[in-house]
Amino acid sequence: MDFLLSQLIGFGGAFVALVSDPLTYLYLIGSVFLGITFGALPGLTATLAVTILTGFFGNKIPLDYSLIALLGAYVGAIYGGSYPSIMLNIPGTAASAATAMDGHPLAKAGRGGEALGLTTTASFIGTLIGTTALLVFVWALLLVSKNIASPEKALLALFGILLSGALMSEDLVIKGWIAGLIGLAMAMVGLDPLLSEPRYTFGWSYMLSGFQVVPVLMGAFAIPQIIAGMRHTQRAKLTQLTGRIVPSFAAVRRYLPTITRSGVIGTGVGALPGVGEDVAGWVSYGVGKTVSKEGDKFGKGSIEGLLSSETANNACIGGALIPLLVLGIPGSPPATALMGAFMINNVIPGPTLDPSIILRVVAILVLASFTMFLMGLFTARVFIRILRIPQTVFLPVVLILTTIGSFSVGGGINDLYLMLGVGVVAYFMNMLAFPIAPLVIGVILGGMFDEMFRRSLFLSDGDLSVFASRPAAAVLLALNLALIASQLPPVKRALGRIRRRIV
């Protein structure tokens, strides 16, 4: 109880400091608006919103304002994806793919206003559920993580890459792992972290400092979107928005159990390293379909189906920040971009993170979700107008944004070459169904994995049992091995037999 009280007092202090600063509102309103716009425009994603703002705000303003801008955009973009899902039947972001299944039939049935209003409310409550979990669990985990040493950190980094590879891959798991390994390989370029031995620099001095995070993020997330989106498309038919947007209290109360359940699921999925809002949305949708009384109506215009995915994808935000802040392992692709912003500010997320930053993050998330809620309810028609902008018009501007953002972070033209190179590779990887998120997570965690792995071996004088001799390390090693083994054909066959026997 004392623990919770101290948490609330700390949060209260951070919250008051935030609301009493007029500049907070400037950054918050601007970034949430930009985030919803990015989410609403099909072809732009939440990850891209956070990545682009990292280039702009990452290290140019004090960290507090930078976090307001990035978290505001993150919350706004995940929510904003629901607009085209409901009004156009085109998911604005991958996280809103499940939303379209019920949102659009509702809009076609003349219940678009109701769908948008409830989605906004559910996204708001979902973000608050995730944020509460962040406030409570991050501290408990931080206490545990104080005992984490080099072997556990190395195994955690590996687990994050393997898990994101396994869960983010739309085709074969092996492709997700290959993407993660390519990211790890990219992180090996430059001076090695222990001995300063140059690796794969090919005599180019720029490569000595390794691949910079922001150009890699911009290249991996922005360039493929731009290449894929610069094409003529038939304009989708915008469904007429009818009905009241602000939901009634009775309706919110009626769906509160669904919202709460989906919020908890979203937070839990988000807390898994490397797994994003899209997975959270689908998992919650699947659970909702199984447990809901109107499960048979899912996909045909069910409010419960709509709220299952929309609540979960916003709740995932708080969940995704738990592994990021506790362990330095991003919980979702946008959190990867957020980690990039921390890194260019010389703030290393993980057990050594200043606890006041965590309280500020929680306070910002609460304010951002509230801003999103108000904007969603009262300016929804503005965002619906934005849906009319063709992607061939806004994507060239995105290219300019990424160019100037990449250039200004590193201050060199070489960063732009890197951005373009990574972008072209990422485009082909997308085409071949290799997921991009594990690659970026590999680039970000690669340095940590390399350093921690070798440091563990150095301290144990080359004894490999260091990775199994401590309880936490043994558990993590077992998880890594289980994850790899689960994809081996004999194990898969055996698991299939067991599953069939149970069913």
Next chain:
Amino acid sequence: MDIHDDKTVMRARDFWASLLLILVSVFFIWRTFDIPLLAGTQGGVKGVEWFNSAAIVPLGVFVALLILSVALLARSIREGGAALALDKVGLGWNPAEALRFCTLIVIFLFYIVALVPRVDFIIASGLLITALIYGYHSGRPKRMLLATLAMTVSGLAALILHFPQSEWNAHDDDWIALGVWLALTIWSLWNGRGDPVARVTPVIAIGAPLVLICAMAFAFRQNVPNRSGLLFSKIEYHYYVTLAPMWRQ
């Protein structure tokens, strides 16, 4: 085989992807042996053992990549990917898509490699925005080619006239790019009479880069590409010499 399901097509593409990945892994494993693995001196540190050698993790990464690539190749062959690999569908060849992709890459290359370092950012970006919207909004191949030509002419002029970094401050390539931009804008307005996208393009092409570069340079006080560019040098001069003293007073 006339009708190919998506899975078989994907396996055919996996066949080529895995071959490429095998080559890349083998190349980098070979390069990793340049870094001393067993006992030796690394980065000026003597007595480095195998377990803290700078080569140990990259070697593990590339060997793992090689193993996974071979596994992907095996799966692709087993599921019929190799049989379809030389087929047009297996290669992923689509002439319209190839034209779109290649023209876009040429445009991006000239913008990043030739124009951004050498030409004023507002001019280079304005030209890029105009070329991309004009070239790709309607999806007509002729427009794509014309947009690519506009970027190629400006980019090549910048590269030929001022290739070395010591000459990047010169302005004659800025004038050429500005001329091409104006010509393309007039052409697109003439051909797109009545099209709201054509009308709004010049506004976006001027406004977006202008606002962005000014925000970056004066609000965030950050480094921006080509400060000595034709337009930005004037803006910067008047900001510091004309406007800033006025505000101070």
